[in-house]
Amino acid sequence: MMHFYWNGRAISFRDGETLALALRRAEVEDFGPAAGGQRARYFCGIGQCQGCLVSVDGGAAVESCLTLARAGAVVAPGAF
Secondary structure (H helix, E strand, C coil): CEEEEECCEEEEECCCCEHHHHHHHCCCCCCCECHHHCECCCCCCCCCCCCCEEEECCCCEEECCCCECCCCCEEEECCC
């Protein structure tokens, strides 16, 4: 099984799986701070709410529900 890293923790995923799905399967519910003082989390699953924003390999925030997991990626809460 392949892995990416969330806050230093190895998260396994299946080929074709999104970051959000893999994080939920690993029982990660809180994706960090979000706009408006809320907490980021998986919600709509289609990128509309932008409630699941994360940073991949230090890049700009992306919707984890639309972003495919990639082996070796370093995923962290989105920067707001």
